Amino acid sequence: MIVVLKKLAADEQVDNVIKHLEDYGFAIHKSTGEEQIIIGAIGIQPDFDTRKIKILDGVSAVYKVTEQSRLASREYKKENTLIKIGNTSLGSNEIVTIAGPCAVESEEQIMAIAKIVKDAGAKILRGGAFKPRTSPYSFQGLGEEGLKLLKQAGDEFELAVITEIMDPGRVELIYKYTDIFQLGSRNMQNFPLLRELGRVDKPVMIKRGMAATIDDWLMAAEYILASGNEKVFLCERGIRTFETSTRNTFDLSAIPVIQQRSHLPVFADPSHATGIRDKVIPMARAAVAAGADGLMIEVHNNPAAAMSDGPQALLPSQFNELMDQVRKIAEVIGRKA
Amino acid sequence: MIVVLKKLAADEQVDNVIKHLEDYGFAIHKSTGEEQIIIGAIGIQPDFDTRKIKILDGVSAVYKVTEQSRLASREYKKENTLIKIGNTSLGSNEIVTIAGPCAVESEEQIMAIAKIVKDAGAKILRGGAFKPRTSPYSFQGLGEEGLKLLKQAGDEFELAVITEIMDPGRVELIYKYTDIFQLGSRNMQNFPLLRELGRVDKPVMIKRGMAATIDDWLMAAEYILASGNEKVFLCERGIRTFETSTRNTFDLSAIPVIQQRSHLPVFADPSHATGIRDKVIPMARAAVAAGADGLMIEVHNNPAAAMSDGPQALLPSQFNELMDQVRKIAEVIGRKA
Amino acid sequence: MIVVLKKLAADEQVDNVIKHLEDYGFAIHKSTGEEQIIIGAIGIQPDFDTRKIKILDGVSAVYKVTEQSRLASREYKKENTLIKIGNTSLGSNEIVTIAGPCAVESEEQIMAIAKIVKDAGAKILRGGAFKPRTSPYSFQGLGEEGLKLLKQAGDEFELAVITEIMDPGRVELIYKYTDIFQLGSRNMQNFPLLRELGRVDKPVMIKRGMAATIDDWLMAAEYILASGNEKVFLCERGIRTFETSTRNTFDLSAIPVIQQRSHLPVFADPSHATGIRDKVIPMARAAVAAGADGLMIEVHNNPAAAMSDGPQALLPSQFNELMDQVRKIAEVIGRKA
């Protein structure tokens, strides 16, 4: 931690700051410059609340110099984390696609879509069974029946499956059916749930919260890592800003930023970011060009009849065309898809 | 719902839009203007996904004209909701103050603070037992022991108590000790938890999520109301914006907006909004002047030693002075405190 | 400037960073901690681009410790800046109100409104002659004719006048008629205009830009101060966020933040912040309670017929009532109005 004193700080104020820092267990390095005194407070206290120092008289600014997230940081682990799924690995040179409907609606629907996405090259099948919905009056998913159908489709077409978990009380139930847990945006800081997911031995995909900085996002990963589960990957899905032409603002720059700061794989979900089908294709291509380790795409065999989010689901022919472009762009940047 | 067609929309496109609307169960009113055709789609489907129409060829824009939240709206219920707490009511002419420490730390601490806030005029005692913390390495609260101490302090000083709930699995436990459930910002869209809180017969305070629009916030209230619990009130605590001089951006204009749109009481929490003690006092006064039905303020008998959020807690003398100013400002606007 | 090195930084990387800093003219203090090396780079270069160091190999983070704005800072000048206007001073214990129409529309209109606001206690009359309008098809103001009418009304009712300047080429013209220059949100970083306003001897009010941090805002003031004009004051008028229920998000916490960091007076404009008349009154009260040195309020004798922004203008009776409440709240916090 670095403490910058005010130019006009009195000697007793400086002494008081030093005394507080020492009481909190830090070793002190004091640098006296032309105009200002700067104090380096040495010691590892990743959770120290810097405001405790900031409010002392004579203090101008306080900077925390250690990253809050330790286990998630690239400094802790230099090599990419690889998460094995079927015959590929998330975080490897291969760009992996997760595809499927927003919600599992029926056996017929999920089987038809599973075939479509498998044929087009997806490796993982998505499908919600317990849906987070802004309105209490909306379709809330098929529940366990949806989980069963998702697993059945995954088994039939040799696709791993991913589904969302909202409630720490349902980890055990969902564990029986899914290969990957999805933690949604609205639960990114649901700490009891994060702890529970730290205790399972299956991968967890953390979607970025709508108001989450990259630091907050890595701290959510830290919760799971610190609880013992190392199979964590991230998924950018848009943040909330003043621009309302798209459902959210897709922050693709977060992808190279995460890759520099963390060893965890990072995916992108253009379906939720944009919210409208005809924007999904260019933004999916953009995500791959920006370096995403994978994509999550909504696909529906009959979007007009979808029970949720139909307008952002790609038609099968569009998904085919997209996968073709993704493969070519992957090649341009020395990867495969 | 209102559908605005493009100026250049072909006749068959218009017909196709009308057919879709009728298939979805709407009655149609078509207005042909100088430049554009506008279609009014009449029928109550609060959860209809307007993007289903927006993606049709020839459509320029779609507007939903019914408020999503029904039970929370001022149109549904004209008079203020009053929530009886002790010898006062939230939502009445009286401005009510909730005060206390961020977290319950010990019997000595909570008893001392309870006495301070009672003497200064607070009606409700706050204190966390299960704390949501960004870092897994931070103090997470005393758990059930904290709940017991909070209740003990409330009983001793005749204060109602409020504490945060994060996990639907803990509703029963917390119910035993608290008078009011606090739903934190990070759980504002924790839908399983919202449903559980809709089933209890004690009041729930919903803090605004950091990325929540006023619509989202009222929809969170709607979840609880629709599940049967009418004792809901709201608490503004700052939203996330580009400005980082304060912990969050305190959106005080939300107070008159909510009061126009909803019958639910609305409080304000300047401690979390600003994050620094010396900004809490002016912003607490401002919240009252803006019309808030109550305040939530962090107070600590020894902030420097607080286990969490000490730097934003008021000292006892500051709290006394604030309460005095609050009473006088309440009078200026024809209320009491 | 403080440079934090990566834990894994190689010796030659550390040496290279030090060499760069020395080449840029800094003196070096190196602190070696348990895990990390921290370098204090001493020397005053307020405009140094810290990214030059951030991109060097081995660097983890860089912090600038000197405030960018010098002349505007409280460290440079401890006492409040007082700007004399008529028989009062902005920045003194007195809360000063600027009021009037959005735009000067006619002699009859501006004389009628001037009388209303004078009688209610305002000290300064506002009125636009050259209007910044989002649409090229909107009413753009009366130009010089408007300036003349504004001055005439000010003279008649002994009110100082303020009007907006958008173009450095019009400083001379507007100087002839106005007592105070208003720099609008959209021109907060119009640097040629800032420089011109630094050369005049009349006060300048800088409205906060919609995307301006408090730092950016103080740097705009710095431009004028550095060019020689010390009569600068600020006006908070809302920032752009995701919330669209109000025209902008009124960041009232900026008021105590500015007062701590700068010696310049700070006003608040609830009319532009909220954009709707019935929200102006509570938010004007809130601004005073938060400590604003003054208010800027739109008032119109016939808002329904106003040529711009009528819906946010107060009716004369509302303005009277507001001024009465403002006086009482000022008293509560030991000020007068």
Next chain:
Amino acid sequence: MIVVLKKLAADEQVDNVIKHLEDYGFAIHKSTGEEQIIIGAIGIQPDFDTRKIKILDGVSAVYKVTEQSRLASREYKKENTLIKIGNTSLGSNEIVTIAGPCAVESEEQIMAIAKIVKDAGAKILRGGAFKPRTSPYSFQGLGEEGLKLLKQAGDEFELAVITEIMDPGRVELIYKYTDIFQLGSRNMQNFPLLRELGRVDKPVMIKRGMAATIDDWLMAAEYILASGNEKVFLCERGIRTFETSTRNTFDLSAIPVIQQRSHLPVFADPSHATGIRDKVIPMARAAVAAGADGLMIEVHNNPAAAMSDGPQALLPSQFNELMDQVRKIAEVIGRKA
């Protein structure tokens, strides 16, 4: 315009709303639904302030259905606007690259960089002569000398040139030297300047303001178009959000949104959006994959010595590699570069 009345609106309120609309010159279509009355107000008044109706008693919501921008809209002009520059056209199938230093610093510098970017395939040379700088103490550009050097470099290497204009008083001067005017983010709503640029016969590139919605941005274009200059194109360069890991948040989704709503070409500037060199390359690729009509990239022969924005400038070798990848991605999506 569509006016939605409250469910509880009294008959006289409805009549009053209709009277107001008629007085403002609108024709009325009234639709009475199960729960609500909806009024369609027909008539073209693109600049009508809808708040005039919103504040009437009994009104629940008002929607403007005509796009504010007319000349800039795809409805006004179906085909892409093509802007001829040398032997190519902006807005055509060819992706055009603008490259060069942030600021012109010397003859040697600009000639060296011009050669580098020409050899790599850029068609347009950038270079600032009058620089907008947040701090008054920063390097402000070489002024007219910089313009001369820029033109000299453009002539020598057969590159069109672009430079920024900040002041309406300098249009004539800059016109002598530049092929394209650049309107910077901070001046996007500098209306006197927009009008001046509407009177010249050279292309204008409008960078998006940091707080500008897509609507605001198109209205800035409308100012220039309405003043008679049809050669307008846009450039996305990031918006201001809560995320500070990058200089701004690069809103690449704006590219397909603009292309659907407007006929104007749209470029992207990853250098200013990200602010750090190693993020520029992935984000430039992403912009092309998202469909941008061109790129604006900062390149410097010696970034460490650059007088401004060196840390975001690409090295010559990096720019070469990027141009190679851009060409290949262009091909994947059926374009050329």
